[in-house]
Ligand SMILES: Nc1ncnc2c1ncn2[C@@H]1O[C@H](COP(=O)(O)OP(=O)(O)O)[C@@H](O)[C@H]1O
């Protein structure tokens with residue numbers, strides 16, 4: 001896989017504030033990398049470093065194979081960027097604004113119509129093309145920002161909270177668009193919405209206080225949760241105390257909790273990581289002459305991971 005974004009110990013300080021504090025990660029074509037973190041974690045600052053809007057205090061990064069400091073112009077031409085507060089020209093009509101972006105992006109005049117049509121259609125802007133930007137709702141402005149990031153069909157997209165301000169239907173559309181675009185692009189998006197990363201991102205980097213605190217797929221991150229792998233059973237005909245002792249002796253079991261409801265027993269088994277086998281557990285339960293009425297295995301929730309490794313406090317004003 002070709003690495004289209006690569007950072008090494010990238011950092012940016014604002015006086016005392018270590019906004020980005022030595023971040024290393026990479027992303028390849030076909031990947032949608034989700035940058036997840038609480039407010040003030042350093043997501044936007046990292047994106048501004050990658051897109052040449054800020055210079056790093058230390059560390060290096062390449063985008064599309066170009067160095068963000070010495071080849072900043074090439075970097076900017078190979079990426080599309082949706083900033084957090086996309087600077088749009090309020091008194092321009094949407095169509096004129098996109099034409100203007102085509103000029104800046106040096107798209108050949110003969111290709112401009114097609115470029116604008118494609119971006120307009122992708123961002124769902126057809127019905128507002130002749131409207132002045134300042135008269136648009138927040139959701140539509142966000143989509144204009146998205147269209148401007150897409151107009152030159154860049155290989156790399158850096159999207160800062162792309163669904164911010166959109167209603168649920170619009171969020172759904174933008175997520176679908178991102179998934180469609182992902183096939184032959186490398187997309188870095190930031191969000192603090194967990195369902196968004198689960199839905200569209202192939203990999204998640206969690207960032208907190210300027211540092212990366214986790215990097216993996218949603219499934220990999222879920223394995224870190226307390227509830228991951230917990231087995232729950234609803235049983236009939238069980239004798240609670242005997243069942244508890246019997247199940248506790250199964251290899252790999254860390255904890256057993258039993259409660260009774262009506263004539264049923266609810267069994268909750270927490271395994272150790274490693275040598276636990278659910279077959280062994282089920283065999284033992286059946287040997288107690290119980291009827292298993294329901295069985296589920298918890299996958300774990302991303303919000304558990306998120307809460308456990310980031311702080312829930314708002315760090316946007318952190319020193
Ligand atoms: N231009 C700036 N000057 C001073 N501090 C800044 C500036 N930009 C960002 N910060 C600070 O850097 C930290 C990270 O901000 P940011 O990257 O915007 O976080 P996020 O996008 O994850 O919410 C915050 O504490 C923020 O207040």
Ligand SMILES: [Mg+2]
Pocket residue numbers: 043044045084160
């Ligand atoms: Mg931000």
